[in-house]
Amino acid sequence: MEPLILGLGWLGLYAPLGLAAIGSSVGCMRAGSAACGALLEVESGYGRFIGVAALPSSITIYGIVVTMSLRRELTLENSPGIFGLGVLTGLALLYCAIAQGDACTASINASKSKQEVFGISIAPAALIEGFAVFAFVFALVLAADIPK
Amino acid sequence: MAEQYITLVTSLPYLPPFEKAERSPITRLRLEQRLHMLEPDDARQLVIAEALVSWRMSLSKPKSDQEMLLRCRAALQDISHPALREFVEFRLDQQTILAALRQRKHLNESSFLEQVNGGSRWARVISSNWDSPDFKLAAVYPWIPQARTYIEANDAGALDRLMMGIIWEQLSRIADSNRFGFEAVFAFVLKWDILQAWLARDAGKAKSRFQELIKEVTNVS
Structure with a gap:
C-alpha cells in the first residue's frame, strides 16, 4: 500500500506539467494549422496569426510553476494531497489549453477575412486563459497547506 | 477535428451572400489546389456529389428521366459521408418536386410515379396527391407554394433565386455543424458553385443558348 500511495504522490507531482504540456501541444497544433491556412x-x-497560434503554450508555464510548488519530499502524509491537487490542476490546464486552441482557431478564421475583428476575436481565448489562471493560482494557494 | 481540415478551411476565403457578391473570391484553379488537402476518400465523394447536385449538373446528358435516376441512385451508393449524403438526397428531392410542379403545369400528366419511381422518397406521395396544389408536402418543404407561384408565372429567374437561397441556407447550416471539418469544406465548394452560377447569369447568353437548344431539338425531330 505504501509504494502505491507514494506512486500516486509522484503522479500528482508531475501531472500539472505533463497534462498542461499535452494540452498546449494539442491547442498549438490546432491553432497553428489554422494559422498556416490563413497564411495562404x-x-x-502573418505574424499576428502565428502569435495567436502560440497562445496555448502559456498554459504549460502554469503547469511548470505548479509542479515546482508541489515539489517536496514525498511522504505518506503529503502524497494523497499532492495527488489530488496535482491531477485536478493538470486536468483543468489540459482542458483549458485544448479549448484555447479551438478558440484561437476560430479567431484566426474570423480575422483572416475581416481584419478589424482581430482584437475582439481573441477575447474568448483570453477568457479561457483566465480560467487557467484561476486553477493555477488556487493550486499555489492550496499547495502551501500540504505538509512538507 | 482533423488538423489538415483546419488548415484547409482557414485557407478558404469568406464567401459573401451570393446576391450581394460582385465577384468570386477564389478561382476554380486555386480552389482545386486547396482541395488537395482533402483525404482521398472525401475528395472522391465530393467529386461524385458535385457531379450530381452542383447548380450546373455535370453528368453527361441522359437519354431519359429513368436513366438519369438510375445514374443518381448508382452515384449515391458511393457517397458514405452522412452529411454529404443527406445533402445530396435533399437536393434530389428538391429537383424531383420541381420536376413534378413543372410536369403538372406543362403536361398535366399524373404518370410521375412511373417516371421517377425509386428516384425520390417523395415520388409516391407526389403521385398520390397529384391534384393537391403542393402535393401535401408544404409542411415538409415550406418553399413549395412560392416555387409553384413562380413556375405558374413562368418566372425562371425568381425560381432560381429562391432555390439558390434555400440551398445556400441549407449548406450554411451544414457548415455550422462542423466548422473545421469535411462538412464545412463541401458546403463551401457547393456554395461557391452557386455563387459562380449567380455571377454567370446573363439574359443575352441565356437567350442564345435557348435558341441553340430549340434548333437542336428541331433538328432531331
Missing part, C-alpha cells in the same frame, strides 16, 4: 489566404499580417 492573406497578403500581410
Whole structure:
C-alpha cells in the first residue's frame, strides 16, 4: 500500500506539467494549422496569426510553476494531497489549453477575412486563459497547506 | 477535428451572400489546389456529389428521366459521408418536386410515379396527391407554394433565386455543424458553385443558348 500511495504522490507531482504540456501541444497544433491556412489566404499580417497560434503554450508555464510548488519530499502524509491537487490542476490546464486552441482557431478564421475583428476575436481565448489562471493560482494557494 | 481540415478551411476565403457578391473570391484553379488537402476518400465523394447536385449538373446528358435516376441512385451508393449524403438526397428531392410542379403545369400528366419511381422518397406521395396544389408536402418543404407561384408565372429567374437561397441556407447550416471539418469544406465548394452560377447569369447568353437548344431539338425531330 505504501509504494502505491507514494506512486500516486509522484503522479500528482508531475501531472500539472505533463497534462498542461499535452494540452498546449494539442491547442498549438490546432491553432497553428489554422494559422498556416490563413497564411495562404492573406497578403500581410502573418505574424499576428502565428502569435495567436502560440497562445496555448502559456498554459504549460502554469503547469511548470505548479509542479515546482508541489515539489517536496514525498511522504505518506503529503502524497494523497499532492495527488489530488496535482491531477485536478493538470486536468483543468489540459482542458483549458485544448479549448484555447479551438478558440484561437476560430479567431484566426474570423480575422483572416475581416481584419478589424482581430482584437475582439481573441477575447474568448483570453477568457479561457483566465480560467487557467484561476486553477493555477488556487493550486499555489492550496499547495502551501500540504505538509512538507 | 482533423488538423489538415483546419488548415484547409482557414485557407478558404469568406464567401459573401451570393446576391450581394460582385465577384468570386477564389478561382476554380486555386480552389482545386486547396482541395488537395482533402483525404482521398472525401475528395472522391465530393467529386461524385458535385457531379450530381452542383447548380450546373455535370453528368453527361441522359437519354431519359429513368436513366438519369438510375445514374443518381448508382452515384449515391458511393457517397458514405452522412452529411454529404443527406445533402445530396435533399437536393434530389428538391429537383424531383420541381420536376413534378413543372410536369403538372406543362403536361398535366399524373404518370410521375412511373417516371421517377425509386428516384425520390417523395415520388409516391407526389403521385398520390397529384391534384393537391403542393402535393401535401408544404409542411415538409415550406418553399413549395412560392416555387409553384413562380413556375405558374413562368418566372425562371425568381425560381432560381429562391432555390439558390434555400440551398445556400441549407449548406450554411451544414457548415455550422462542423466548422473545421469535411462538412464545412463541401458546403463551401457547393456554395461557391452557386455563387459562380449567380455571377454567370446573363439574359443575352441565356437567350442564345435557348435558341441553340430549340434548333437542336428541331433538328432531331
